[in-house]
Amino acid sequence: MRRLLKEWTGLLGAGALGLMMAAQPLTAGDAAAQDYPNKRLEWTIAFGPGGGNDIMSRTLIDILEKHKLYPGNIVAENRAGGSGAVGWGYLFNQKGNPYQISSTSGSFITTPLQADTPWKPTDFTPIALLASDDLVLLVRGDSQIETLDQFIESAKQNPPTIGGIGAVNVDFIIPKILSKQAGFEFDYVSFNAAGELNTALLSNALDAIMANPGEVLGLIESKDMRPLAYSGEETPDALGDVPTMKEAGYEIGVSLPRGLILPPDAPKEAQDWWIETIKKVVETPEWQDYLDKQILTENIRYGDDFKAFLQETQDRFAEILREQGAIK
Structure with missing residues (x-):
């Protein structure tokens, strides 16, 4: 009898333990699987207002809100500095947090090549590559230089000062490749915001700039700036008869990737939801x-495909920068 009572008590205890385990709160991973998203989203923009990264981020936020695709509030924060190192460094330190997000640009790939950052592009949780864009070389609208050939001839006599976004970015890589092929030198000045870059050119502080066409189209139309050449394969209709650098005999072969990332080690459920x-x-x-x-050119790759693209692009950029002596 005592033995039966002991066995019965043991079975009862096991059942009670099972009920207790069933009643345990969900782990973070389980909660993410069932409830994500259910909190405010913090969106880091790694550059100042008005630039391509800022415009894309705020466009995505507007679409998410208009179509009610994200159930909570979305708060955008510009964390500019260090050619994106400040903003992406902030996101890197939010490891595992699915309520932090950021958009990428060319500096996302080039900054870790040039600076001693604790992160590299493939450390983050990839959501999607969305688009790629090429750049236009511009001078002031009242400049005596009207063509790319004239710019190159002038540059051979007097090395120009060219501005762009980021210290060792696509904005730097493109004129570096061009100068190497065309045989001229130049000084490069980096900016964190498109507004500052444009002001520097218009105030005669720079001789030329590299810019995203969409950021300067109004200034081109008002004739405050004059486009000389486009770095992509085919000139967009909005730029009219501006030649490509390839048409002028210069092979560039790089473009700026725009995508979306979560912090490292974000839950797979969050990554899948965003995709x-x-x-x-x-x-x-x-x-x-x-x-x-x-x-922009739509160029969509999701998840692991985006991660592979980041690795391939960083390897390509590293090769170019080493060839040009920009990094060791």
Whole structure:
């Protein structure tokens, strides 16, 4: 009898333990799987207001809010500095937090090559590559230089000062490749915000700038700036008859990738949720309008495909920068 009572008590204890285990609160991973997203989202913009990274981020936020694709509030914060190192460094320190997010640009790949950052592009949780864009070389509208050939001839006599976004970015890589092929030198000045870059050119502090066409189209149309050459394969209609650098005989072969990332070690459930959500975003008319106005080429890769692209692009950029002597 005592033995039966002991066995019965043991079975009862095991059952009670099972009930207790069933009643335990969900782990963070389980909660993410069932409830994500259910909190405010903090969106880091790694550059100042008005630039391509800022415009893309705020466009995505507007689409998410307009179409009610994210259930909570979204707060955007510009964390500019160090060619993106400040903003992405902040995101890197939010490891595992699915309520932190950021957009990428060329500096996301080049900054770790040039600076001693604790992170590299593939450390982050990839959501999607969304678009790529090329750059236009510009001088002031009242400049005596009217063509790329004239710019190069002048540069051979007097090395110009060229401005761009980021210290060792696509904005630097493109004129570096051009100068090597064309046989001239130049001084490069980096900026964190497009507004500052444009002001520097218009105030005669710079001889030329590299810029995203969508950021300067109004200044081109007002004739405050004059485009000399486009770095992509085909000149967009918005730039009229501006020649490509390739048409002028110079092979550039690099473009600026724009994408979306979560911090390192973000839950897979959050990554999957964002991938599915971005698939809806890129089908909206607002996204297509953004691509047209910013003169971007849609280039979509999700998850691991985006991660592989980041690695391949960083390897390519590193090769170019070493060839040009920009990094060791």
